[in-house]
Amino acid sequence: MSDVLSVENLAYRYPGNQEDTLKGFTFSVRQGEIFGFLGPSGAGKSTTQKILIKLIRGYRGEYRIFGKDAVEWKRTLFNRIGVAFEEPNLYEKFTARENLSYFGSFYQGTIKNIPRLMEKVGLGGDIDRRVSAYSKGMKTRLNLVRAILHNPDFLFLDEPTSGLDPGYTRLVIDLIYELREEGKTVFLTTHNMEVADSLCDRLAFMVEGNISRIDSPERLKQEYGSRKISLEYLKSSRKIVVEFPMDGLGENAEFLELLKKLSNGDLQRLHSEEAGLADVFMSITGRRLS
Numbered sequence: 554m555s556d557v558l559s560v561e562n563l564a565y566r567y568p569g570n571q572e573d574t575l576k577g578f579t580f581s582v583r584q585g586e587i588f589g590f591l592g593p594s595g596a597g598k599s600t601t602q603k604i605l606i607k608l609i610r611g612y613r614g615e616y617r618i619f620g621k622d623a624v625e626w627k628r629t630l631f632n633r634i635g636v637a638f639e640e641p642n643l644y645e646k647f648t649a650r651e652n653l654s655y656f657g658s659f660y661q662g663t664i665k666n667i668p669r670l671m672e673k674v675g676l677g678g679d680i681d682r683r684v685s686a687y688s689k690g691m692k693t694r695l696n697l698v699r700a701i702l703h704n705p706d707f708l709f710l711d712e713p714t715s716g717l718d719p720g721y722t723r724l725v726i727d728l729i730y731e732l733r734e735e736g737k738t739v740f741l742t743t744h745n746m747e748v749a750d751s752l753c754d755r756l757a758f759m760v761e762g763n764i765s766r767i768d769s770p771e772r773l774k775q776e777y778g779s780r781k782i783s784l785e786y787l788k789s790s791r792k793i794v795v796e797f798p799m800d801g802l803g804e805n806a807e808f809l810e811l812l813k814k815l816s817n818g819d820l821q822r823l824h825s826e827e828a829g830l831a832d833v834f835m836s837i838t839g840r841r842l843s
Contacts, residue, residue: 555620557707557738558605562614562665565600574600576729576762587729587739589753591746591834593842597762598742599639602709605740606636618707636704637816639712641696645685649676649695651685653702660703670698672781673723673731689716696723708732708739713746726751744842746830756830760838770830777833778825784808785822786815799825 564577569570575597582588590598603609605616607623607630608651616623619633624832643652650667657664671680674694684692693716700708713729714722729739729752749756758765780799785792797808812820831842 555584556581557584558618560616564613574762586754587752589749589756589758590742591749591756592759596759602742605738634707635700636709637696637700639691645683648681650680656699657702673728711742728826750830760840773833777836787819
């Protein structure tokens with residue numbers, strides 16, 4: 554699988570600051586993956602994204618996107634990338650349809666079906682309402698539609714579920730999965746560990762302008778989890794919880810004998826004891842996500 558983005562020793566210092574915001578890190582993003590930047594507010598996630606979409610200049614290091622050095626890309630790059638910032642940038646006096654038609658006119662090539670996209674994010678019935686009447690969550694979803702309107706190959710999404718309730722969060726997650734199935738690549742910045750765990754193929758843990766670790770959520774949780782099975786059952790109406798090592802479980806005589814003795818009604822729960830991403834992040838970085 555080829556790299557859509559490769560970054561080498563990326564560093565940046567805002568004018569007037571005494572220290573670098575980004576401190577010289579390296580990573581790559583593979584074609585067709587959802588790559589997450591997970592870290593607390595102020596870690597440097599949004600600054601990284603702004604550099605990668607050419608909003609910030611004056612960085613040190615280099616990066617290549619679609620196999621071409623970033624400095625060589627002109628305006629044609631924006632036909633191939635889509636961007637959704639955490640704070641939506643929309644025209645409040647326009648309706649949603651007018652906003653999308655206007656922004657769609659900036660791009661070369663065919664624009665996706667606007668009503669169909671609005672249905673996908675639960676806004677089909679609000680397509681002709683002025684954006685000024687939209688809630689924050691509605692604007693967040695409309696902002697995502699704007700980012701994918703021109704069918705880009707590479708998406709940069711900054712907190713795409715910010716301000717959404719669980720139902721609409723699920724809609725957005727499903728849409729991002731659908732985009733990956735179409736072969737799109739997604740660069741996701743977030744401090745929401747549940748969204749990162751649900752969506753990302755790989756995660757970069759970022760703290761204070763540095764990347765501490767890059768790996769898949771599953772491998773991270775397995776490495777830092779206890780690798781135990783917790784079995785909960787009832788005995789004389791009393792709840793009993795016992796733990797067994799996950800390694801060699803199929804040959805563990807005590808575990809197998811207990812399962813044989815339990816009736817269907819007695820066995821309450823059987824699950825693995827794995828670390829959550831928040832625990833993993835704390836173990837690796839020494840910092841909390843909040």
